[in-house]
Amino acid sequence: xxxxxxxxxxxxxxxxxxxxxxxxxxxxxxxxxxxxxxxxxxxxxxxxxxxxxxxxxxxxxxxxxxxxxxxxxxxxxxxxxxxxxxxxxxxxxxxxxxxxxxxxxxxxxxxxxxxxxxxxxxxxxxxxxxxxxxxxxxxxxxxxxxxxxxxxxxxxxxxxxxxxxxxxxxxxxxxxxxxxxxxxxxxxxxxxxxxxxxxxxxxxxxxxxxxxxxxxxxxxxxxxxxxxxxxxxxxxxxxxxxxxxxxxxxxxxxxxxxxxxxxxxxxxxxxxxx
Amino acid sequence: xxxxxxxxxxxxxxxxxxxxxxxxxxxxxxxxxxxxxxxxxxxxxxxxxxxxxxxxxxxxxxxxxxxxxxxxxxxxxxxxxxxxxxxxxxxxxxxxxxxxxxxxxxxxxxxxxxxxxxxxxxxxxxxxxxxxxxxxxxxxxxxxxxxxxxxxxxxxxxxxxxxxxxxxxxxxxxxxxxxxxxxxxxxxxxxxxxxxxxxxxxxxxxxxxxxxxxxxxxxxxxxxxxxxxxxxxxxxxxxxxxxxxxxxxxxxxxxxxxxxxxxxxxxxxxxxxx
Numbered sequence: 001x002x003x004x005x006x007x008x009x010x011x012x013x014x015x016x017x018x019x020x021x022x023x024x025x026x027x028x029x030x031x032x033x034x035x036x037x038x039x040x041x042x043x044x045x046x047x048x049x050x051x052x053x054x055x056x057x058x059x060x061x062x063x064x065x066x067x068x069x070x071x072x073x074x075x076x077x078x079x080x081x082x083x084x085x086x087x088x089x090x091x092x093x094x095x096x097x098x099x100x101x102x103x104x105x106x107x108x109x110x111x112x113x114x115x116x117x118x119x120x121x122x123x124x125x126x127x128x129x130x131x132x133x134x135x136x137x138x139x140x141x142x143x144x145x146x147x148x149x150x151x152x153x154x155x156x157x158x159x160x161x162x163x164x165x166x167x168x169x170x171x172x173x174x175x176x177x178x179x180x181x182x183x184x185x186x187x188x189x190x191x192x193x194x195x196x197x198x199x200x201x202x203x204x205x206x207x208x209x210x211x212x213x214x215x216x217x218x219x220x221x222x223x224x225x226x227x228x229x230x231x232x233x234x235x236x237x238x239x240x241x242x243x244x245x246x247x248x249x250x251x252x253x254x255x256x257x258x259x260x261x262x263x264x265x266x267x268x269x270x271x272x273x274x
Numbered sequence: 275x276x277x278x279x280x281x282x283x284x285x286x287x288x289x290x291x292x293x294x295x296x297x298x299x300x301x302x303x304x305x306x307x308x309x310x311x312x313x314x315x316x317x318x319x320x321x322x323x324x325x326x327x328x329x330x331x332x333x334x335x336x337x338x339x340x341x342x343x344x345x346x347x348x349x350x351x352x353x354x355x356x357x358x359x360x361x362x363x364x365x366x367x368x369x370x371x372x373x374x375x376x377x378x379x380x381x382x383x384x385x386x387x388x389x390x391x392x393x394x395x396x397x398x399x400x401x402x403x404x405x406x407x408x409x410x411x412x413x414x415x416x417x418x419x420x421x422x423x424x425x426x427x428x429x430x431x432x433x434x435x436x437x438x439x440x441x442x443x444x445x446x447x448x449x450x451x452x453x454x455x456x457x458x459x460x461x462x463x464x465x466x467x468x469x470x471x472x473x474x475x476x477x478x479x480x481x482x483x484x485x486x487x488x489x490x491x492x493x494x495x496x497x498x499x500x501x502x503x504x505x506x507x508x509x510x511x512x513x514x515x516x517x518x519x520x521x522x523x524x525x526x527x528x529x530x531x532x533x534x535x536x537x538x539x540x541x542x543x544x545x546x547x548x
Binding site: 164 | 333382
């Protein structure tokens with residue numbers, strides 16, 4: 001059992017396992033390619049990908065910057081749309097009945113398929129990309145925030161009424177903070193989806209960006225370089241996810257701390273049983 | 275009974291319309307209750323006797339079908355917000371520190387934050403919360419949570435306070451301590467308290483008067499003045515007067531349970547069996 005020691009030790013305990021696992025996977029990959037004599041155009045060894053990442057760093061960074069801007073704007077738009085819809089839907093039962101089913105139906109529409117339409121409507125600039133990213137990632141934010149706005153205890157709402165809180169104060173002081181942890185769960189899912197959305201959007205009509213690079217390199221069967229781009233895209237997704245998690249910890253210290261102490265208790269229980 | 279009547283409830287009835295053309299449900303029938311200024315009055319009754327409905331009506335959260343609630347001899351323009359209300363669950367906001375939870379009522383009254391904090395801090399010692407100002411409620415024990423919720427109700431500054439089974443979820447020992455503590459606090463500033471419980475001993479120990487309610491429909495079946503001298507110590511529950519009161523109060527409750535047996539229990543009562 002890990003002693004609950006210093007902070008650095010706890011961080012090491014959190015970071016070390018995934019890093020070791022990644023090293024293990026990469027080593028296995030390398031061995032498989034080298035020993036199995038796999039063609040580079042099929043599956044390049046990780047060392048070649050690393051070399052490609054370094055050699056093409058300028059091109060990767062330039063295109064990553066384009067994609068990051070799209071993702072940032074699309075993600076912000078998704079938050080605005082998702083939270084806005086959630087608040088609207090929770091504002092009255094009639095609105096909820098009218099809109100909620102269509103919110104679900106909207107997810108049955110294959111967004112990549114309507115991406116070309118968006119290009120026709122808005123052109124080849126950033127707008128269709130931002131819209132596609134928004135459409136792909138707003139849903140988990142909306143659904144989770146709706147659940148969160150429902151999560152507040154009815155007794156607390158009654159208590160606030162007896163303290164003469166008006167409906168805006170009840171929303172701001174109780175419903176909204178109670179919904180935030182839910183909203184952040186949605187944001188984490190949306191963070192991952194937004195990267196996928198960016199790639200889709202760039203495939204349809206773009207002249208720069210990492211998604212566009214994937215398409216071009218695929219035509220040239222430059223597999224190693226493609227992997228370098230994919231790694232860069234994954235890195236952007238991971239960073240966005242970590243950013244959302246960091247924001248959650250900063251904005252919701254109460255949630256994070258109470259969850260952490262609960263989690264510790266659970267692990268201890270499991271370890272004791274083992 | 276003391277000279278000034280603080281809260282008077284007359285002929286209060288509440289009927290809920292049956293859902294989908296079903297039978298109407300009478301939750302309360304002709305309930306009358308009177309509380310003098312600075313009195314501690316309890317309502318005892320089995321679950322489902324309409325206690326919560328009664329409380330919500332007095333708090334102004336729901337409207338009665340007929341009857342009136344008089345504060346200081348007249349019907350207030352707006353009952354909601356005139357009476358302090360503490361729901362059964364502590365309803366502390368997990369995203370606020372203990373201190374910020376207790377100042378909720380002051381904050382909604384427009385009191386400046388600094389001033390509200392000072393007011394609350396002055397009471398933290400008396401409410402057994404000193405040193406926990408900056409803690410999250412999740413870190414408090416059950417008893418402390420209830421005391422924090424009580425302090426929030428106290429600080430809201432209403433003359434009459436409704437307490438709905440505040441100690442219902444506590445273990446027996448904590449509960450006994452809390453009762454003694456509540457009496458001390460009440461003794462000091464003599465607010466008018468209407469207290470709901472299903473524990474007869476708790477009601478006798480704390481109150482100047484006890485109303486017994488029976489269910490279906492909810493009505494007052496007995497009213498007993500508790501003449502035990504104050505200040506009371508826990509040992510008072512061993513005294514013959516106390517036991518006599520207990521016997522007196524338990525009888526209608528047992529009858530109510532037996533009479534209401536048709537709803538829950540079709541077995542013959544002990545007397546019938548004999």
